[in-house]
Amino acid sequence: LSDGSFIATDRPRATMRDVAALAGVGLKTVSRVVNREASVSPELVLRVQRASAQLNYRPNLTASSLRRLNGRTATIGLLVEDIANPFSATLFRAIEDVARERGTTLLAGSLDEDGERERRLARDLIDRRVDGLIIVPAGADQSYLLDEQRAGTGVVFVDRPPSLLAADAVVADNTDGAASGVAQLVNAGHRRIAYVGDFTTISTARARFAGYEAALKDAAVPTADALVRHGVHDAADAEKAALELLALEHPPTAIFASQNLITIGVLRALRHKGQHRRVALVGFDDFPLADLVEPGVTVVAQDPATMGRLAAETLFRRLEGDRSPFRELTVPTQLLQRGSGEIRP
Amino acid sequence: LSDGSFIATDRPRATMRDVAALAGVGLKTVSRVVNREASVSPELVLRVQRASAQLNYRPNLTASSLRRLNGRTATIGLLVEDIANPFSATLFRAIEDVARERGTTLLAGSLDEDGERERRLARDLIDRRVDGLIIVPAGADQSYLLDEQRAGTGVVFVDRPPSLLAADAVVADNTDGAASGVAQLVNAGHRRIAYVGDFTTISTARARFAGYEAALKDAAVPTADALVRHGVHDAADAEKAALELLALEHPPTAIFASQNLITIGVLRALRHKGQHRRVALVGFDDFPLADLVEPGVTVVAQDPATMGRLAAETLFRRLEGDRSPFRELTVPTQLLQRGSGEIRP
């Protein structure tokens, strides 16, 4: 064990050639042993393994994939909104578990709703020759990936479908799910139901707003522009928007929030105003501890673990040669009644 | 836009050679343009760019790093406990932000406290020739990385220091932080303070337990084995352990939890038994919504964003040639009093 000073021998890494020389065999024999090809005599296998261990040899995967016929790197890329968001983190973990079974490693990045960054990071992953990409798209146009698809890279979208590109996608039942959440509020007796949602450039935000409108229409509840807030993206925005709604002359008696951070922000505003037991709240997308606050937060729960698993399985099927038509898989949501959505006006 | 059928031209990807041929220049000239080397005539630059665009050329980063002298791949590897845990996810995001400024991409994996998996995944990342590794170690021996360090790979540990290996590390002030949390409970008047903590194989769990013991000793409060539960790793374990503690003949009047999932599990048990306003609770590591439950959960908050940033900055300094002695950076924790820790016996 060192005394803490920096170790910098910069001892060069042993190559296959070095192992071959030490073992007294040809380069190709070392390659066979490393790749566990059967046809090597036990004695040579042993000599190669000894030399490998002695030199602490580690194969260079990037070099091997260069010459390999299929060019596969056993790497896939994942682009999400923000890895620090629990939805994205759960997606990552589910995809990681599927990838691990295939000996595949994940490159990942956060897009922060920036379409330009999406293109830049996707290009970066392509330049590293990932076998496939799983993307929560931020931009409004994914046609830049067409040539990539043609070159054989697997491309699967998750959470949001692609625009201007045909590809596989795994999404939640955003419209129906949102409608079920709003219907819950209607059934509790509410008529003044506010909507606090994300940028309308985001397809899921549009779909959820459509569900909100549909549920109101179904119940013959008139919509009111004053109760609708688009373009709210994080918890701080949402808290502000909710405070404004509560300050209206005719404030809402219930609020529907289009994603987890918005729900949390609205919740903070309700707490701040002491209205959390009086104004009903339903959020889209579940979040940790939603059941432990008082009252518990009623949510339309998505299933990000299933969405991630399905996206990864779809990608690997494509990489294994599946050429069937593209599919859009819809993962059901589930209304979890915990109290906040059952408050009556 | 396609009709939804699978596109599979498998049009081969254009290479630098193809671009050179189409532009009517030498291979090296294309390389110069791609790498933005100055000494190319404007006319040739234009021809190369036209040909590149026409062929939808994308450079192969793995091929370029192969021949490049420093062998750098502009990729770093991150191994955490579980990317779905908010602590790990925040760490990832902070490291990602530093890496992005350096044009570097992240490969990441979850270890689930499995030392064998740590070695396997670390080897996998090494075989992909990452420039550096940032690791939350799961195993009890990181000496397997010594040859890697010598070969020039940057290795930085975060959250937990390495064992049997000298390397840079960024950690929280686990012992002092835990002691401050337990001191809060002592100051509120408690004498029967339980400890619910993780596996003692985890160095941070040991350090936090040491803080618990030190705070009790400082206050001349005798320790009681019946009030100490080690080996609790997730929320379900913690809920069970807390229920057992509450069922003791002389149950604790306060509980100290050694990490975020344990705190949440203990909280569930207290709720379940209707004891959350009677039994005090302090947790190590903050978590979302800890301030929104009632009473708010008093925690010893870590700063995973700062820890991740410092770890990444340390790694990049090493990659840029810093040869100073290894350092262990300690990031302070902060006691956040929210109510649960201020409950009196």
Next chain:
DNA sequence: CTGAAAGCGCTTACAG
């Protein structure tokens, strides 16, 4: 069962 030669897509070292 084994290995020498060629080549993957690029950068390096060198010559013009």
Next chain:
DNA sequence: CTGAAAGCGCTTACAG
């Protein structure tokens, strides 16, 4: 300013 040759560490295609 430009490009032909050699080589990075490996796999392929082939010959023995």
